[in-house]
Amino acid sequence: MQTNYDYIIIGSGAGGGTIAYTLAESGKTILILERGNFLPQEKENWDTVEVFEKERYHTKEVWKDKNGEDLHPGTGYWVGGNTKVYGAALFRLREEDFGEIQHFGGISPSWPLKYEDFEPFYDKAEKLFDVHGKAGVDPTEPFRSAPLPFEGVADEPRIAEVREGLTKMGLHPFDIPLGVKLNEKNLLQSKCIKCDTCDGFPCLLHAKADSDINCIRPIMNRENVTLLINAKAEKLLTNDEGTKITGVETNLNGEKIIFEGKTVIVSCGAINSAVLFLKSANEKHPNGLANKSDQVGRNFMKHQNAAMLAMSFKENPVKFQKTFAINDYYFADPQNENFKFPMGGIQLMGKSNRYMLTGDAPFFTPSKVLSEMAEHSVDWWFMAEDLPMPENRVEWKNNQIHLNYTPHNEEALDQLLKKFSKVLTEMEDHIKFLPENINVSKKIPLAGVAHQNGTLRFGNNPETSVLDINCKTHEIDNLYVVDASFFPSCGAVNPSLTIIANAIRVGEHLMALETN
Known part of the structure; x- marks a missing residue:
């Protein structure tokens, strides 16, 4: 050798x-x-x-x-x-x-x-x-010397409806830049089939x-x-x-x-x-x-991350949900006089199903209820900046990895969750979501x-x-x-x-x- x-x-x-x-x-x-x-x-x-x-x-x-x-x-x-x-x-x-x-x-x-x-x-x-997306919509987007290689991934109907509703409220939802081998103009030549097992899954088709x-x-x-x-x-x-x-x-x-x-x-x-x-x-x-x-x-x-299932009476039969993001609060919420600090970004995430909800559900929650929740939710990912702290460190002790970590800047994530939950309840009647206390939110623990x-x-x-x-x-x-x-x-x-x-x-x- x-x-x-x-x-x-x-x-x-x-x-x-x-x-x-x-x-x-x-x-x-x-x-x-x-x-x-x-x-x-x-x-x-x-x-x-x-x-x-x-x-x-x-x-x-x-x-x-x-x-x-x-x-x-x-x-x-x-x-x-x-x-x-x-x-x-x-x-x-x-x-x-x-x-x-x-x-x-x-x-x-x-x-x-x-x-x-x-x-x-x-x-x-x-x-x-192979990044798909569209430049010029996100207000925080930096300058670029070339356009994105491929057009953004199209929304399915329920998601298109939510994007339109957020736009009417003065926000700027934009295409998530996604690395997928997708050709929506000719699906026969597309490796990606826009399935519901992309985000967090290996790709069986090697289309990621x-x-x-x-x-x-x-x-x-x-x-x-x-x-x-x-x-x-x-x-x-x-x-x-x-x-x-x-x-x-x-x-x-x-x-x-x-x-x-x-x-x-x-x-x-x-x-x-x-x-x-x-x-x-x-x-x-x-x-x-x-x-x-x-x-x-x-x-x-x-990062300070959280996932949220925003619930509504309207079903969401989407397969490929992860198509747009919102950065309007990335550097601050202009309407919040009490919090003038950066908050972070919001993205749609892959569509959840009842099996994904099982681990975080109370032990008595029937599978039918979990299915109903998944079928009526739109799933969001929240990301606030983590800050470098010298005491947050990786160590090697006793032949084992140790993560000595204490969260910082969690207030930014909390403010972002609170703000967007309120936004969702203020959307037009045919789009809006149930009150925020109905939503299911989870902060991502250290293991993530x-x-x-x-x-x-x-x-x-x-x-x-x-x-x-x-x-x-x-x-x-x-x-x-x-x-x-x-x-x-x-x-x-x-x-x-x-x-x-x-x-x-x-x-x-x-x-x-x-x-x-």
Whole structure:
């Protein structure tokens, strides 16, 4: 087996898969280490009980929270990472998100780079991941140099009715930018069939634009690319000076193998990337690799998220519900004199059914009641910004991951839920929803780590950051990170597109270094 490569990429999710795709054009030898396997195409992909109740595609690992209680994380290890089950909502951060913003719960810090530095890479990311949408409707939308690659996904009748009602109230519902392989003008040529098992499910038809389908499979058979599955990177080894990675100690199907790479790129997800750095402590890096700043694992963020079933007397027979979002309260509610802080964004989410509601229902709730609730609800996702706090951190203790996390800025999420619940009850009679106390809302607990970010932040100052502006560690010359670990703040939009755009940016930077 070949053990020496130009690039070793650890992880194949949004960041790892994208940078592998980008670097494949260089002709350099690339090794992709993926601790999981290919997610199987099987009928259970579309089985709600298997996916949500039994968590078929989540890891069986048990982590610990700050109180030492068991934590069962909602994350999975597959070729393509968590993009295999993501909702494919591919938003750009707002231009203002790259600057300092005062929130109710504290400060969202500025980035060392600005939106204009990422904008051309956002364009490339949207093309690579088949993004559908329409520009120019969202009032918070940043400038763009090119239109979205594909038209937005059309609303079904009940959803179109709700969109129209919100528009009449002066709001600006806009198409969610979605990464799906959909051709609504010619459905015979469309992989996507707009089913009700997209958001949170693996796609049985491979019609979701994920890192596996859009990045890894197109390159995995190239002569210069090697993909190893069931290959978990256990430790990063350095030279005696601690300035260079000399090997990646890997568990390959139970066998220990050390791979060598001129450049090592870590993309294990913000939590596991930080853990890999901490596990790799040595004499020159006693507190974990590249951790003189004591920032490795700190500033963990995951967004303040909630789901809500808005109930009405009118049935909602929708299949593909996740088509529009609302950002009118992203930076503030102009009508609320008592809360002048950013609140966040609202999105439609995948349509719920009674099986999804079972886990949160009282034990005596009959299945018929749950079915009625699902059939009469419109399902919404609320997202407020999480703020970077040094005490919110990832730790590796007693051979186990610990998430020491206390929520911050929850007031923004509470205000957003309260505001939009009121809006829904004020809509026209044929559209409006039942009083807000009838709605079923649930805040997403710590185990919901799909939006994990911030644990290896980038910056210009080695004393306050782990990575430089090109996502290379300040202390180690050939070690890069391209997942959401690098985020100094997280805005209130899904992180995937920013991860993808940054991976393209870093990949092109590495190729430019090779030619200089």
